[in-house]
Amino acid sequence: xxxxxxxxxxxxxxxxxxxxxxxxxxxxxxxxxxxxxxxxxxxxxxxxxxxxxxxxxxxxxxxxxxxxxxxxxxxxxxxxxxxxxxxxxxxxxxxxxxxxxxxxxxxxxxxxxxxxxxxxxxxxxxxxxxxxxxxxxxxxxxxxxxxxxxxxxxxxxxxxxxxxxxxxxxxxxxxxxxxxxxxxxxxxxxxxxxxxxxxxxxxxxxxxxxxxxxxxxxxxxxxxxxxxxxxxxxxxxxxxxxxxxxxxxxxxxxxxxxxxxxxxxxxxxxxxxxxxxxxxxxxxxxxxxxxxxxxxxxxxxxx
Amino acid sequence: xxxxxxxxxxxxxxxxxxxxxxxxxxxxxxxxxxxxxxxxxxxxxxxxxxxxxxxxxxxxxxxxxxxxxxxxxxxxxxxxxxxxxxxxxxxxxxxxxxxxxxxxxxxxxxxxxxxxxxxxxxxxxxxxxxxxxxxxxxxxxxxxxxxxxxxxxxxxxxxxxxxxxxxxxxxxxxxxxxxxxxxxxxxxxxxxxxxxxxxxxxxxxxxxxxxxxxxxxxxxxxxxxxxxxxxxxxxxxxxxxxxxxxxxxxxxxxxxxxxxxxxxxxxxxxxxxxxxxxxxxxxxxxxxxxxxxxxxxxxxxxxxxxxxxxxxxxxxxxxxxxxxxxxxxxxxxxxx
Ligand SMILES: Nc1ncnc2c1ncn2[C@@H]1O[C@H](COP(=O)(O)OP(=O)(O)OP(=O)(O)O)[C@@H](O)[C@H]1O
Ligand code: SF4
Ligand SMILES: [Mg+2]
Numbered sequence: 001x002x003x004x005x006x007x008x009x010x011x012x013x014x015x016x017x018x019x020x021x022x023x024x025x026x027x028x029x030x031x032x033x034x035x036x037x038x039x040x041x042x043x044x045x046x047x048x049x050x051x052x053x054x055x056x057x058x059x060x061x062x063x064x065x066x067x068x069x070x071x072x073x074x075x076x077x078x079x080x081x082x083x084x085x086x087x088x089x090x091x092x093x094x095x096x097x098x099x100x101x102x103x104x105x106x107x108x109x110x111x112x113x114x115x116x117x118x119x120x121x122x123x124x125x126x127x128x129x130x131x132x133x134x135x136x137x138x139x140x141x142x143x144x145x146x147x148x149x150x151x152x153x154x155x156x157x158x159x160x161x162x163x164x165x166x167x168x169x170x171x172x173x174x175x176x177x178x179x180x181x182x183x184x185x186x187x188x189x190x191x192x193x194x195x196x197x198x199x200x201x202x203x204x205x206x207x208x209x210x211x212x213x214x215x216x217x218x219x220x221x222x223x224x225x226x227x228x229x230x231x232x233x234x235x236x237x238x239x240x241x242x243x244x245x246x247x248x249x250x251x252x253x254x255x256x257x258x259x260x261x262x263x264x265x266x267x268x269x270x271x272x273x274x275x276x277x278x279x280x281x282x283x284x285x286x287x288x289x290x291x292x293x294x295x296x297x298x299x300x301x302x303x
Numbered sequence: 304x305x306x307x308x309x310x311x312x313x314x315x316x317x318x319x320x321x322x323x324x325x326x327x328x329x330x331x332x333x334x335x336x337x338x339x340x341x342x343x344x345x346x347x348x349x350x351x352x353x354x355x356x357x358x359x360x361x362x363x364x365x366x367x368x369x370x371x372x373x374x375x376x377x378x379x380x381x382x383x384x385x386x387x388x389x390x391x392x393x394x395x396x397x398x399x400x401x402x403x404x405x406x407x408x409x410x411x412x413x414x415x416x417x418x419x420x421x422x423x424x425x426x427x428x429x430x431x432x433x434x435x436x437x438x439x440x441x442x443x444x445x446x447x448x449x450x451x452x453x454x455x456x457x458x459x460x461x462x463x464x465x466x467x468x469x470x471x472x473x474x475x476x477x478x479x480x481x482x483x484x485x486x487x488x489x490x491x492x493x494x495x496x497x498x499x500x501x502x503x504x505x506x507x508x509x510x511x512x513x514x515x516x517x518x519x520x521x522x523x524x525x526x527x528x529x530x531x532x533x534x535x536x537x538x539x540x541x542x543x544x545x546x547x548x549x550x551x552x553x554x555x556x557x558x559x560x561x562x563x564x565x566x567x568x569x570x571x572x573x574x575x576x577x578x579x580x581x582x583x584x585x586x587x588x589x590x591x592x593x594x595x596x597x598x599x600x601x602x603x604x605x606x607x608x609x610x611x612x613x614x615x616x617x618x619x620x621x622x623x624x625x626x627x628x629x630x631x632x633x634x635x636x637x638x639x
Binding site: 199201202 | 418
């Protein structure tokens with residue numbers, strides 16, 4: 001073959017996959033790697049909650065009301081030492097927090113994934129078809145983004161009632177619009193590139209072009225923003241649950257745990273609200289720190 | 304064979320910029336008309352015979368890429384008709400349309416933007432074969448390897464991504480992708496202008512080898528008159544969306560008829576020091592295609608401009624057996 005002598009050296013740098021570059025970028029930052037480790041531990045704890053917790057906090061048979069509102073470190077009638085104390089029903093706070101973490105993460109991740117899917121499809125269609133489709137979709141997006149998301153979610157949930165699935169739907173509904181807008185912007189840039197024209201030149205079906213050309217090349221920035229938005233989805237869920245319109249009492253998230261402990265704060269039993277609060281702050285902060293580093297390494301501007 | 308292999312007949316392509324909100328309001332209030340359309344290609348007629356290499360030359364922004372896109376079916380014309388093997392392509396549907404799209408392939412100007420960065424070379428070159436099931440599944444790999452070998456790429460590169468290649472190699476990948484669907488007409492849109500000068504000749508030679516082996520027809524767009532003269536049977540000179548002169552390469556270069564062609568060809572000797580893109584043999588700027596000068600669009604820069612040139616647009620007329628030009632110096636009658 002005829003060897004092109006140009007830029008062979010230059011390609012070596014480009015040969016390192018982006019994924020590796022980003023990983024290296026995270027590993028070299030103490031805050032980002034700390035956040036990543038914290039998230040890994042929290043996720044692991046949430047996953048393993050049924051196995052590692054001393055009691056199932058929502059199995060009423062395993063609770064002893066006599067143990068209610070024990071301070072951290074006390075040992076109750078059942079012989080369990082409650083390292084983080086107990087709540088008004090005698091529930092071990094450590095177990096409750098790990099189960100709460102499960103619910104918070106479950107809601108945050110599914111809502112984000114759902115919003116991402118809806119938003120990406122809407123943005124892609126708007127960018128590709130333009131015209132009336134674009135105008136209609138983007139008017140809806142403008143409308144959605146025009147209201148504070150907490151307000152929309154509150155109104156929605158107070159009319160459909162509480163429930164894990166309902167909170168997920170509510171968060172999806174208030175968050176898909178930002179992804180749609182981002183996806184549209186990215187796809188509009190990609191669509192002008194010549195590889196899309198090449199695909200048209202080959203008479204490839206629209207569905208194929210959208211799925212295999214436009215989507216994979218436009219979704220990068222959207223994914224990065226989604227990684228940051230997991231934190232805001234979790235915060236939103238916590239707020240809704242705190243306000244009493246979120247998850248049901250049988251499956252409390254961190255937000256609901258805080259709400260439950262709130263009334264005892266002034267009577268000195270701080271642990272019932274404060275420990276779930278610390279867990280929530282740790283989770284949200286770590287997600288934010290890691291997401292921010294991802295955003296910087298991919299050079300994506302915020303939503 | 305009486306039918307023309309490929310023809311653009313009175314083809315125009317306009318671009319209308321999307322009016323801003325204020326413009327829309329002003330228009331709605333009746334203050335002005337809608338914004339003028341940009342005539343990127345303006346009433347072009349071009350016939351290409353099978354097996355021919357037609358060079359297309361013109362300054363940056365004169366509409367060469369737009370013409371290429373209309374010819375390949377990537378962009379529909381705003382007016383006029385494209386004929387492939389005697390049939391108007393707008394009337395083609397289904398299999399016939401796909402056949403036209405595949406038989407008339409484009410090689411793009413930008414070897415970086417024209418390859419999907421997320422697809423491996425093997426996938427990228429075999430994509431159309433797979434999606435349209437042009438060959439049985441188990442033969443896609445074989446065909447892909449065949450064209451990659453034909454354009455001089457190592458078969459070990461099949462599993463690499465485009466960013467791992469140099470510009471010249473990428474352009475070879477682009478050529479392989481076009482060849483994979485066995486086209487008979489290649490529209491090459493400045494396929495070497497983005498490449499290193501040392502690579503350009505290799506890629507041009509590849510184009511010529513491929514043509515000989517496969518008996519292809521080329522519409523070869525270029526800034527580089529030296530290249531065009533070297534490889535073309537006929538040459539068309541484009542100015543501001545129109546073809547101002549067309550003729551056999553030998554004749555046209557020996558004795559250009561249109562003052563614009565003359566200026567271009569006069570500038571060739573200095574082209575020894577030519578750099579990519581530096582292609583301004585003339586004083587004055589290319590006027591905007593949004594508001595082309597009235598009459599002959601070239602008159603503000605023409606040293607032979609006459610009063611009539613400012614008012615009447617010269618049509619492209621035959622001035623000798625194999626030559627046409629659009630210039631009042633060569634119109635035998637004043638009728639338009
Ligand atoms: N999609 C588009 N929308 C609006 N205007 C366009 C579009 N494509 C091209 N144009 C305009 O049409 C004119 C001709 O562009 P074109 O790309 O065909 O020129 P060209 O001769 O290929 O130039 P170059 O040598 O720089 O590639 C230019 O003024 C350009 O700005
Ligand atoms: S028509 Fe007139 S202005 Fe145009 S090229 Fe000929 S002489 Fe010059
Ligand atoms: Mg061009």
